[in-house]
Structures are given as structure tokens and as C-alpha cells.
Amino acid sequence: MIVQHYKDMLGAKSVIREISEWSAARGREIGYENVFDYSLGNPSVPCPPQFTAACRDLLDNTDPVALHGYTPTLTLPEVRAAVAESLDRRFGMDYTAAHIFMTTGAAGALAHALRCVGAPGQNVVTFAPFFPEYKPYVEGAGLTLRVAPPRVEDFQIDFAALDALLDENTAAVLINSPNNPSGVAYSAATLTRLANVLTAASRRYGHHIFLISDEPYREIAFGGVEIPYPARFYADTLTCYSFSKSLSVPGERIGYVAANPHCEGADLIVPMCGQISRGTGHNCPSGLFQLAVARCLDLTSDLSVYETNMELLYAELKRLGFTVNKPDGTFYIFPKALEADANAFCRKAMQYDLALVPGDSFGCPGYFRMAYCIGTEKVRRSFPALEKFVQEQYGRG
Missing domain, CATH: 3.40.640.10 (Type I PLP-dependent aspartate aminotransferase-like (Major domain))
Structure with a gap:
């Protein structure tokens, strides 16, 4: 007999992985370079x-x-x-x-x-x-x-x-x-x-x-x-x-x-x-x-791209009227959504090929996560889509 506990877990898959899978599927349709995938915390710089x-x-x-x-x-x-x-x-x-x-x-x-x-x-x-x-x-x-x-x-x-x-x-x-x-x-x-x-x-x-x-x-x-x-x-x-x-x-x-x-x-x-x-x-x-x-305990990859991306994204989010704490580190930023239901907010963002992760599974409803471990050029290219999203859906920007 299969174990019910793990069978039940199939209905509660990681929302991060689900959105990442949507991004990959969307990328096969329009080219992944055109999907602004802020879903998955996968390092984007090579190892030293x-x-x-x-x-x-x-x-x-x-x-x-x-x-x-x-x-x-x-x-x-x-x-x-x-x-x-x-x-x-x-x-x-x-x-x-x-x-x-x-x-x-x-x-x-x-x-x-x-x-x-x-x-x-x-x-x-x-x-x-x-x-x-x-x-x-x-x-x-x-x-x-x-x-x-x-x-x-x-x-x-x-x-x-x-x-x-x-x-x-x-x-x-x-x-x-x-x-x-x-x-x-x-x-x-x-x-x-x-x-x-x-x-x-x-x-x-x-x-x-x-x-x-x-x-x-x-x-x-x-x-x-x-x-x-x-x-x-x-x-x-x-x-x-x-x-x-x-x-x-x-x-x-x-x-x-x-x-x-x-x-x-x-x-x-x-x-x-x-x-x-x-x-x-x-x-x-x-x-x-x-x-x-x-042999590499005193080394890191070139992590500077994450700070560059953070500064760009933080400034753009503030310009568009988001409430957001400036990160001290990591490659994540966690703004407050522009409506109470962050899941609805993130679903609407998908219409603009933006992959954002709602904060509910992080224990913080009403917020969303952006993993900016992507190329800086792609961060910049995401800004028109982000601006269009908040303008058309929320009258911001």
C-alpha cells in the first residue's frame, strides 16, 4: 500500500517550482529570453x-x-x-x-x-x-x-x-x-x-x-x-x-x-x-x-551582479510605488503586492510574462518574492513589462 502522507503532499507542491515550470513552458512558446522569470533562486554566475x-x-x-x-x-x-x-x-x-x-x-x-x-x-x-x-x-x-x-x-x-x-x-x-x-x-x-x-x-x-x-x-x-x-x-x-x-x-x-x-x-x-x-x-x-x-573556503563566485541587480530593482520598485525593504544580502527582494491577494497579483503578472512568487507560502500573505539571480540585461528589460503591468492593472507608475 502506498503511503497516504506523501500522496497528500502531491496536492501541495512547491509554488516556487510550479511558477518556475510555468516560466519554462512559456519560454518554449515565446523564447525564454522574453519571459522575466523571477521565480527560482538558482545562482546565475559561474563557480570560481x-x-x-x-x-x-x-x-x-x-x-x-x-x-x-x-x-x-x-x-x-x-x-x-x-x-x-x-x-x-x-x-x-x-x-x-x-x-x-x-x-x-x-x-x-x-x-x-x-x-x-x-x-x-x-x-x-x-x-x-x-x-x-x-x-x-x-x-x-x-x-x-x-x-x-x-x-x-x-x-x-x-x-x-x-x-x-x-x-x-x-x-x-x-x-x-x-x-x-x-x-x-x-x-x-x-x-x-x-x-x-x-x-x-x-x-x-x-x-x-x-x-x-x-x-x-x-x-x-x-x-x-x-x-x-x-x-x-x-x-x-x-x-x-x-x-x-x-x-x-x-x-x-x-x-x-x-x-x-x-x-x-x-x-x-x-x-x-x-x-x-x-x-x-x-x-x-x-x-x-x-x-x-x-580548497576554496576563502573564495566566492563573482557575487557583485546580485548587488547590481538589487539596486536596479529596488529603485524601480520604489519608483512604481511599491512598499519594499531594501535587502542586506541574498538575491531576493520581497515587496508588498498592490492588492491584498498576492496570489491574484502574481497571476495577473503572468499576463505580462512576469514570473513572481506570492508570499503566502513564506508565511507572509500580501507580499511577493522576486529572485533576481538573472542577467542584469534581463533585469533592465523587465522594467517596461513591470511598468505596463502596474499601470494597466493598478493605475500606478
């Missing part, structure tokens, strides 16, 4: 040449039996040590290899982190707007996702809402900074207050409430601003990272969990991840790509 060179060197000069064999259960020790050294140097931490576990991207990192600190039946709190896949990630670990409503004026944390959601059954708080979809990063003041709230709640409820920090966009920061590193603010932090965006290698599926050396059970987290991997199928990430990213 050093990454390609590292892969080529490893393939040419490493024993193929060793290179393509299973990696250790706890992943490659030399790679874990290199990641720890990089984090310590960049963020003033004191990780060692014993605190790093390599994973199949940020999704794999979250799968491990959630199971390390949450038992089935407990809850995890996150903040809208949030990445929609958090719900299946959390529920897949047997946990319940609780969502604090958005503080739309600045997309920082609504602490009154957080207090109402924390209870004796809370295992962790899950954050994403810089945030998908808003592009906003939590300030040092926000993270300091969050640490104080979690410390007090942990004392009140008699167990450690962990912070799970999802950071795939950490390196995409604008205006020379340094994104605060959450693990510096709160000891009980598990950092989940992916190289997908920083190195433009999402298909390689490589990331890590970093356990703050001062968290509860710091010496147990990585061995526990090794056991968790046995039951989740996230075990033994590619040895080739573990070794390749270890």
Missing part, C-alpha cells in the same frame, strides 16, 4: 575557476579508488579541520574538526541539526517570512513548526510573538539570516536580544533551547556590510551552511553543520550526526566535492 581547477586536479592526481570511495561516517577529517580553521579565522570562534560535519547541502545540514536537538513531538519556532521547505524538513523529523508572524516594517524579530510561542516543549528556534525571501539580515541588536530570550527560556523550562542558524546566503552581503555570525551571540547554536550560493555549485549538494564548541553536548553532536545519517540517507556526501570546497 579555482573550484573547477581543484576538481580537475583531484580527478587527475588522486587515486580514483580513494577519491570515489565511501567517505568516513563522520566525513573527511581534513575537510572538517579546514572548515573549522576558516570559521575561527573569519568569525573569532574556536571550532575544531570535532565540531564540523559535512552534509549534502543546507537541507542535509538542517535534517541533521533538527534531529540532534529535537525529539518527535516537540516544536521548533521560526519567523515569517521563512523558506517554505522548513515545514517538510521539520515535520519530517517528527517535530511541529510554529511560525511567528512577520514584523513587516523591518523583518526583524517580533519578540512578543516569540515569547507567546516558546514553551516547555520547544526544542529549537530556527533562523535564516540573510533571509529568504526578504533579503534582510538580523542585526547584532536583534541577535543579542534573541540570545537573552533563549537563555531565559532555557532556564525557565529546564532544558537547553537550541538556535539552528540556516546561513546559505551568508556571503551575499551588500554595501560592504558584515553579516553578524549568530553563533557568536548564543552558545547553544548549530550553524547550517551550504556552498551552493557562495560558490555557485547547488548541484554538487555540499554543506556542513557546525556545532558551537560551547553548546550542550558539543562533543556529541558530530558523532550523533553520523548516526542520524544512517537513517536519513544523507550519509557520505561526495568525497570529491568535500575536498574541492576545502
